[in-house]
Amino acid sequence: MNYPFLGAFVTLLWFCLFAVWMGLLFVVVSDIFRSHDLSGWGKAGWVVGTIVFPLVGVLCYMVLRGDGMSERSAEDRKQRATHYQGFSPSAVHSRAVADEVAKLAELRKQGEITQAEYEREKSRILA
Structure with a gap:
């Protein structure tokens, strides 16, 4: 070579x-x-x-x-952040957790699960 x-x-x-x-x-x-x-x-x-x-x-x-x-770049970054703010995974995750807890509460209310089962599943979901 x-x-x-x-x-x-x-x-x-x-x-x-x-x-x-x-x-x-x-x-x-x-x-x-x-x-x-x-x-x-x-x-x-x-x-x-x-x-x-x-x-x-x-x-x-x-x-x-x-x-x-730099001013135009900062303005563009700020505008993009406001556009994507509603799509954060934490907001989606908290809605899913709230839905699961609501389903568990409904099952307990109907008598299909006991209070102990409700507490155990609720702690599992919230963890």
Whole structure:
């Protein structure tokens, strides 16, 4: 195998730099589309600028509009959290537990299970 260690290191370094660059480009383009204060033509201009002149376009975007990137990101995170708040597993689990306890209470009321069985099953469900 005719591949020196330094060559492997340089290849790995370029690969890592490319991955970081793609991540940065993804963040910038997603922020362009998330921005509500840009018009459609403004968004198109920034996207074309970042594609045609990648290094200059991304650096200009971060210098000129970088201060609002964190605000837009925090606003988007907060909006997503409010959307998913009703789908938390704890809310679903507590409803299921309450339904099971209600069924047990109904069975005890009808006389199909004893008080001791009711307490034992209730403690099992609540644990």
